[in-house]
Amino acid sequence: MNTAPRTLANTDCGDCPIRYRAVCSRCEPDELDILDSMKSYKTYEAGQTICWAGDHLQYVGSVVEGVAALSQTMEDGRRQMVGLLLPSDFVGRPGRETAPFDVIAATDVTLCLFHKTPFEELINSTPTIASRLLEMTLDELDAAREWMLLLGRKTAREKIASFLAIIARRNAVLQRKPAAGRMEFILPLSRDAMADYLGLTLETVSRQMSALKREGLIELHGKRQITIPDFAMLMNETGDDTDGGMLS
Amino acid sequence: MNTAPRTLANTDCGDCPIRYRAVCSRCEPDELDILDSMKSYKTYEAGQTICWAGDHLQYVGSVVEGVAALSQTMEDGRRQMVGLLLPSDFVGRPGRETAPFDVIAATDVTLCLFHKTPFEELINSTPTIASRLLEMTLDELDAAREWMLLLGRKTAREKIASFLAIIARRNAVLQRKPAAGRMEFILPLSRDAMADYLGLTLETVSRQMSALKREGLIELHGKRQITIPDFAMLMNETGDDTDGGMLS
DNA sequence: TCCCGTTTTTGATCTTGATCAAAGCACTCG
């Protein structure tokens, strides 16, 4: 959690919210043109399944607006979200035939899509794109592994606090504000979806949210609008290191 | 868990147990020579820490022999393993300055190492290597996300069964035997390390192992030598899909 | 405005796995 993901906000890619711009901030103009000519947009409504695990993959792309979730379901219905896709996040699997997980629109979502095959050709012919994509994938891997610590070892309260902190921080980055002091944002997930993400039941999520509210660590206006009066206070409840990340 | 990882055994790379051979099975001979001239070996004893989270990274490489673990520790001592590195697995972060997690030798381990900087140059100049590394990283990401399902939603019994099934299958791949019927192998982890990997306590691990033994799903000879009389039987306890993985 | 369906909150109880505690085993070393 120490290292901010290499998204839009810390990459030199102007105002374009599309992740491939980030890819292309290091590209030659020619390559940018190639990508521009390939792209198309598609929108999905909240709750819609964008693609099922096992589906044949035709596209890769990135989230422009809204929030999508990667999710896995067991035969008996137990579900676990394995990734949140926020604006500027890459979606898809260059080099793979089928989707490994379900992709679900958590809110209304707009994607920017490219046909997979020409994109793969671009990767294979353009080392800068391939290595940029590698960096992004490594970041995702680190994030997944941080989440494993949360799922395996954190208490319900710590899980909720960590989740709120992540959303708040991510939101601050998008708005180019500091992640400190008083922060406000809209929760992109229902209690049910939060439970799926955190490895809890929705009742436990609700109870812990109520507890944090009771203790003044968060304020709830309606169900989705959150205010964190003091970000540092909330961070104390996450179980994470508070110091900025050891030596160096 | 449906898709076998692209390791040694299903890549055309002869008998060399080193992962970069796998990378190089698609390379030109020149590139192979470059890699050969860069490599060196280093061994670590069981229990030794190979590198700490935050350490400055000098090398990348791969596991030749033994088992290493990626691990995270919270201030109060709670620990979560976030990855197992088996022979042929890649270790390191091209494009990153510091290690994101601790790397610990679970057994005696031999690594094959390259200096990071020239390796990064090779990536940037050689699209085949970059895109191969991308594929490997995406595989790791999928594996991490499967593990998130295990950590977030599976019962203790399912966790143990899943772990044993993974080790057994991975072992079978290395020995070029089918992952079915009667299978024998040596557990690479102590009960304590298993607990760290599965998000359990060592007592719970021990109890569940005893239960599986009592029910005849596994046989224990000593503490580490395991026999699975019927792999399919054990798979029934993992909570995973039994069918070979939907359409396609 | 009032209804109706959905989402969320709250309450009561139960279960799984954690915690605390004590043996049991296998190995090494003196």
Add this chain to the structure above:
DNA sequence: CGAGTGCTTTGATCAAGATCAAAAACGGGA
């Protein structure tokens, strides 16, 4: 051979979170 040490197993109890069950709050039409 026997004590010591580091795993591992087993037992007894506890508690966090799940489950079952209602009630409350919200939101969006008609």
